[in-house]
Amino acid sequence: MANLLDRAVESFKRVGEGLKTVFMHSFREPTTQEYPEKIQDLAPHFRGRLALAVNPDTGDHLCISCRQCERVCPDKCIEITAHKSPETNKLELIDFKIDHGLCMFCGLCTEVCPTTCIINTNDFEMADYSRESLIYDIKRLTLTQDESTYYFDKKELPRPKPKAAAKPAAAAGAAGAAAKSAAAGGDAAAKAAAAKAAAAKAAAAKAAAAKAAAAKTDDGETKAEPKAESKSEEKAAEPKADAEAAKKDVVEAKTEDITAEPKADAEAAKKDVVEAKTEDKAAEAPEKDAKKDVKEAKADEKDPE
Amino acid sequence: MNAAEIYKLSRLAIFWLSVTFGAVWVACWGVGVFIPSLITGKMPFLLQVDNPSTTVVFIADLLRSLTPILSLLVFIPINAMFMVLFERRSLALFTVRMGPNRHGFDGLAQTAADAVKLLFKEDITPRGADAFMFTLAPIIFFAPSIFGALPLLAAVTNNHDLFKVANLPTGIFYILAAASIPVVALVMAGWASNNKYSLVGGLRSAAQAISYEIPLVLSLVTMCLLAGTLDVVEIVEQQKGGILNWNILGGGALSGYDKLAPYWLNLVDTSFDTSAMFGQFYPVPWLSSIMAFVLVICTVLLFGLYLTGACAEINRIPFDLPEAESELVSGYNTEYSGIKFAIFFLAEFTNLFVVSSIATVMFLGGGDNPIPKWILDRLPLEPISNALGSLLSPLIKDLMFIDPATFWAAFWVIVKVYSIVFFAILVRGTLPRFRIDQLMDFGWKRLIPLALILFVVVVFARTWVVCHG
Numbered sequence: 001m002a003n004l005l006d007r008a009v010e011s012f013k014r015v016g017e018g019l020k021t022v023f024m025h026s027f028r029e030p031t032t033q034e035y036p037e038k039i040q041d042l043a044p045h046f047r048g049r050l051a052l053a054v055n056p057d058t059g060d061h062l063c064i065s066c067r068q069c070e071r072v073c074p075d076k077c078i079e080i081t082a083h084k085s086p087e088t089n090k091l092e093l094i095d096f097k098i099d100h101g102l103c104m105f106c107g108l109c110t111e112v113c114p115t116t117c118i119i120n121t122n123d124f125e126m127a128d129y130s131r132e133s134l135i136y137d138i139k140r141l142t143l144t145q146d147e148s149t150y151y152f153d154k155k156e157l158p159r160p161k162p163k164a165a166a167k168p169a170a171a172a173g174a175a176g177a178a179a180k181s182a183a184a185g186g187d188a189a190a191k192a193a194a195a196k197a198a199a200a201k202a203a204a205a206k207a208a209a210a211k212a213a214a215a216k217t218d219d220g221e222t223k224a225e226p227k228a229e230s231k232s233e234e235k236a237a238e239p240k241a242d243a244e245a246a247k248k249d250v251v252e253a254k255t256e257d258i259t260a261e262p263k264a265d266a267e268a269a270k271k272d273v274v275e276a277k278t279e280d281k282a283a284e285a286p287e288k289d290a291k292k293d294v295k296e297a298k299a300d301e302k303d304p305e
Numbered sequence: 306m307n308a309a310e311i312y313k314l315s316r317l318a319i320f321w322l323s324v325t326f327g328a329v330w331v332a333c334w335g336v337g338v339f340i341p342s343l344i345t346g347k348m349p350f351l352l353q354v355d356n357p358s359t360t361v362v363f364i365a366d367l368l369r370s371l372t373p374i375l376s377l378l379v380f381i382p383i384n385a386m387f388m389v390l391f392e393r394r395s396l397a398l399f400t401v402r403m404g405p406n407r408h409g410f411d412g413l414a415q416t417a418a419d420a421v422k423l424l425f426k427e428d429i430t431p432r433g434a435d436a437f438m439f440t441l442a443p444i445i446f447f448a449p450s451i452f453g454a455l456p457l458l459a460a461v462t463n464n465h466d467l468f469k470v471a472n473l474p475t476g477i478f479y480i481l482a483a484a485s486i487p488v489v490a491l492v493m494a495g496w497a498s499n500n501k502y503s504l505v506g507g508l509r510s511a512a513q514a515i516s517y518e519i520p521l522v523l524s525l526v527t528m529c530l531l532a533g534t535l536d537v538v539e540i541v542e543q544q545k546g547g548i549l550n551w552n553i554l555g556g557g558a559l560s561g562y563d564k565l566a567p568y569w570l571n572l573v574d575t576s577f578d579t580s581a582m583f584g585q586f587y588p589v590p591w592l593s594s595i596m597a598f599v600l601v602i603c604t605v606l607l608f609g610l611y612l613t614g615a616c617a618e619i620n621r622i623p624f625d626l627p628e629a630e631s632e633l634v635s636g637y638n639t640e641y642s643g644i645k646f647a648i649f650f651l652a653e654f655t656n657l658f659v660v661s662s663i664a665t666v667m668f669l670g671g672g673d674n675p676i677p678k679w680i681l682d683r684l685p686l687e688p689i690s691n692a693l694g695s696l697l698s699p700l701i702k703d704l705m706f707i708d709p710a711t712f713w714a715a716f717w718v719i720v721k722v723y724s725i726v727f728f729a730i731l732v733r734g735t736l737p738r739f740r741i742d743q744l745m746d747f748g749w750k751r752l753i754p755l756a757l758i759l760f761v762v763v764v765f766a767r768t769w770v771v772c773h774g
């Protein structure tokens with residue numbers, strides 16, 4: 001009986017304590033964060049939507065088409081199309097598809113990537129109307145240079161070295177290399193290649209100008225907001241893709257005239273594209289510089305002749 | 306300090322309470338006072354006949370007698386909407402969340418939208434279900450909360466003329482009888498649904514109701530023993546005059562002290578000889594005092610017993626085994642959708658309100674003012690009430706819109722009832738659900754013996770103390 005009473009008193013005490021604790025909770029600030037109005041600061045290693053980074057310093061696409069990510073992915077949701085360029089004997093990335101509808105955001109692909117190209121962004125607002133639109137192609141996956149910089153800084157990743165694509169000789173002077181090749185390979189072919197290169201450059205310059213404009217609008221919305229970035233990405237991704245197309249054009253030009261010595265040409269053209277881009281990045285008044293770039297591109301066009 | 310959310314909750318409560326009771330008040334006044342007086346008073350004057358015809362008088366009487374039912378019909382849906390929102394907001398407060406705050410003004414209209422949504426949902430009868438019983442169950446579940454609450458109306462409105470008709474000499478008995486009907490509906494709903502979860506839920510509710518109705522009724526029977534009557538209006542009358550007279554504090558065992566305290570505390574004429582009066586209330590001085598003390602303990606325990614039993618009776622957490630979401634999907638109402646589900650929902654919250662009102666009437670003095678008289682005497686209320694009275698006199702005297710006594714009784718009842726509801730929500734936020742064997746253990750091995758012991762103790766103790774009865 002006494003035991004029973006003790007237990008009753010004890011349990012009353014405990015229930016009372018519980019009630020008091022719960023009641024005191026009402027004096028605490030709610031921990032709820034009202035999502036659309038207030039977005040939480042995500043951890044640097046938050047595993048959101050996947051994306052392909054470019055070199056923050058040069059803007060080169062970092063993917064080397066090694067297919068490590070494709071192999072390691074447990075869901076087999078990465079699909080890489082690449083071909084071996086006969087000139088450089090290196091893999092050229094043609095398309096890169098990730099099915100985000102299949103992806104489980106395990107992050108394995110980002111772990112294995114040797115160039116830290118594929119990364120998890122902080123974007124998690126990926127709702128879409130169809131399964132097909134969850135399959136992101138290279139255009140939607142590739143980040144702009146600014147975004148890449150943001151994520152490289154945030155994740156404290158080591159900056160990749162600039163692509164050692166152009167050989168020292170080529171690096172010495174694109175124009176010289178082109179001229180050399182022209183001398184070696186024959187005039188007609190060299191002219192064709194040069195024209196193509198020029199066209200590619202012009203396209204690249206245009207793209208760079210557009211991108212600069214996009215970047216300019218971005219500046220207003222502060223880079224630190226991942227959301228703002230992800231929105232601007234659509235805009236920014238397009239000129240990027242243009243640049244890709246330009247690059248591809250160059251590759252095609254090369255494959256067309258096999259008779260000429262295309263290696264140096266290709267490198268030169270690519271290098272040019274890169275230069276056009278880097279110059280543009282460095283410029284403070286982007287529009288003006290873009291014009292200048294076009295001019296330079298024209299000058300370059302004359303140079304090999 | 307979480308002032309913002311607390312402020313929002315109180316604003317919500319005040320807004321919805323004024324909407325709820327304003328609507329009820331206006332409906333009652335319109336049907337019970339205004340229209341009858343119009344057709345019996347003004348119409349004959351306009352038609353230039355001396356007396357209203359017997360038909361008109363009959364209609365006026367009919368309207369008056371329908372007022373109690375009408376008041377409940379207006380009250381129940383609005384109240385349920387308020388209580389759902391109140392519960393969600395309070396639970397959010399207790400669990401350090403925010404609760405519904407999108408729809409309407411900071412979520413004020415959330416449940417209104419929910420109700421509309423619920424009414425437009427498809428009403429599905431599962432294949433293999435007993436369609437007739439399936440439809441009947443929500444009705445049987447809902448009906449007692451209307452007619453069972455009728456006798457309480459007079460008790461909570463200071464025996465207002467309009468609600469007098471609904472009062473019964475055996476009010477509490479009737480209320481308890483009505484309150485035990487919903488269980489039948491739960492078993493019926495579970496059985497007719499052709500669903501195993503529903504069936505288990507229904508059977509559980511039957512087992513639970515049988516176990517917990519005994520302590521519930523025993524506690525109320527003990528209170529009736531102290532009060533000496535089954536009439537709820539009379540029980541409320543007895544408890545008038547301050548906190549010490551309320552049934553929760555000894556069922557009148559302390560009212561002698563209440564009456565004598567002013568003399569002892571030198572608040573009034575000190576020359577008065579108190580011993581004679583003391584002897585009147587407490588015949589055997591020392592034994593009576595002890596017994597009064599014992600009675601106070603007993604009644605407080607009985608109050609706890611009642612709350613526990615009531616909680617189980619209306620299937621609230623921690624006794625929500627019949628609809629345990631984590632075990633039985635939703636128990637007896639798994640298969641219900643649309644308006645039938647809405648009716649279950651309405652009835653559940655109305656039941657919560659009804660058991661809280663019973664607790665208020667039986668234990669907490671009904672519409673009695675909890676502020677002690679000697680505090681009220683010191684406040685300058687006289688001029689204020691006079692000024693208000695003259696200001697509102699057209700409303701009070703001519704239109705009979707406000708009856709001050711009824712108003713204050715209703716006001717205090719509302720405060721007390723919703724305090725109990727708030728406590729029930731707090732309990733819900735704190736305690737986990739019982740396991741079925743623990744539930745049975747607790748009911749049969751603890752509560753029922755306790756109720757019986759208290760009953761016997763009260764029977765003996767009250768012979769030495771003059772209680773209400």
Ligand code: SF4
Nearest residue numbers: 073103104106107109
């Ligand atoms: S995160 Fe995991 S599942 Fe998604 S693409 Fe990378 S490896 Fe595949």
Ligand code: SF4
Nearest residue numbers: 063064066067069113
């Ligand atoms: S692992 Fe990295 S570099 Fe290799 S294919 Fe994948 S993204 Fe490209």
